Amino acid sequence: MLMVSWAPVGLRKTPLTLAIVCVLLGVAVFSLGWLGFDPDPRTWDTITERLTEVVVIISLMGAGLKLDRKVGWRSWNSTWRLLAIAMPLTILGVMALGLYGLGFSLAMALLLGASLAPTDPVLAADVQVGPPKSGDEDEVRFGLTSEAGLNDSLAFPFVHLAILASVGGLATSAGWMDWVTVKVFWKLLAGAGIGWLVGKGLGWLIFASEKAGLSRLGDGLVALAATFIAYAVAEVAHGYGFLAVFVCGVTIRAWERDNDFHKEMHHFADQFERLLIMLLLVLFGGALANGLLSSLTWTDAAIGLAILLIVRPVAGVIAMIGSPHPFRDRLLMAFLGIRGIGSVYYVAYGINHGEFGSSERLWAILGFVILASIVIHGVTANPLLERLRRWRSVD
Structure with a gap:
């Protein structure tokens, strides 16, 4: 908790980030043998899926709440481009590397592509927009934030396709029909619709009036409640909960857009998210120390x-x-596609629900990509964005 509170200030003038420090701490602690368990995700696959799931949905709510820009075709142009073009191309590119470069099966290569395609909403906080009404929403930050808010849910159909391939379902018309009608059409529609409905309902409840609305309580815990309600209702309806949470956050933000309670909710969600992120990164460092990359x-x-x-x-x-x-701007949005906790969730989910065989090498590659992203993007993101800000001031 002290690291989460103080480290960002102390590290401001260094090339290190809090994420890098937490990974190093995990490597150090687990290398010394001070803790009597191995945090390897291959051993704790179900717990890994659940922990990463919680962090991702809280991050998605925070992302939805802090977007000042109204949803629109033109105003979100960068978002639609990244989702409709960059993401499928990334899935295809990674899948091709998995098939022909790594020798993976089609199912495992597709799972790798689907897992590594989304920009992570969790570790990408440093390149996202600032808190609500902060004014820190240039096109690069907005594009990366809105992309991260939506592409986690849009990667899910491809994860399901990989699971279908792993059990031989690609050879059956019933498998394809279920994937198109349920995994793509219904789950996306239900996730977006339920997120909008829950967001509308909670928006009314929060901002209905100064006397009756929950905003008068000034309790940011409401953001956590909204997260779990939207996610739970969407999952019960067999929709994509990730999509529901982000849409819910954006819908709540649209209610009385200038109300300061949005800041309170975002602040609480952000603090809770950062605590969980640091915990997971320390455990990730422990997994690295205990041989996660041994088969790399x-x-x-x-x-x-x-x-x-x-x-x-x-x-x-x-x-x-x-x-x-x-x-x-376009080049920075293309380069700063950070990979992280969301990718861990998708690999854990795929392995827990499919039949992919030995996954040690898959986990090793995933761990390496996340580690490289934490270091490369962590060291370069802030200097690049600061240079972009100076270029804009000169222009």
Whole structure:
């Protein structure tokens, strides 16, 4: 808790980030053998799925609440481009590397592609917009925040497709019909619809009036309640809970957009999220210390770097062709596609619900990509965004 509160200030003038420090702390603590358990996600697959699930949905609520910009076709142009073009291209690129570079089966290559395609809403906090009404919402930060809020749920159909492939369902018309009608159409529709309805209902409850509304209580815990309500209702209806939570957050934000209670809710969600993130990163460091990368080869590492430094940036640049924004903005949005906790969730979910066989190498590649993203993006993000700010001030 002290690290979460103080470290960002102390690290401001160093190339380190809090995420890097927490991973190093986890490596140090678990290397010394002070704790009597191994936090390897391959051993604790169900707990890994649940822990990462909780962190992601809280992060999605925070992302929805802090977006000042109203939803619109033109105002969210960068978002639609990143979702409709960059994300499918990234899935295809990573899947091709998995098939031909790593020798994975089609099912495992598709799971790797679907898991590593989304920009992480959790570890990407440093490149996202600021708190509500802070004014810290340039096009790069907005594009990355809104993309991260939506692409986690949009990756889910491809995770289900990988699961279907793992059990041989791609050869049956029934498998394809279920995937199209349920995993794609219904789950996306139910997630978005329920998120909107719950957001409308809670928005009315929170801001109905100064006397009756919950906003007068000034308790940011409401954000956590909204997160779990939206997620639970969507999951009961067999919709995508990730999508419901983000849509719920955006819908609540649309109610009395200038009300200061949005800041209170975002602040609480942000604090709770950061505590859980740091816990998971320490455990991630422990998994690294206990051999998560032991099956990694030099070829695997090279392909992992190619995913971060070639596949996503190229897909992002292609998606932004014809965009009205300056090339430097487009390039930064393409490069700063951080991979992290969401990818861990999807791999854990896929393995727990499919039949992929041995997953040690898959986990090793995933762990390497996340570690490389934490270091590369963590060290470069703030300097790049600061330089972009100075360029804009000169312009």
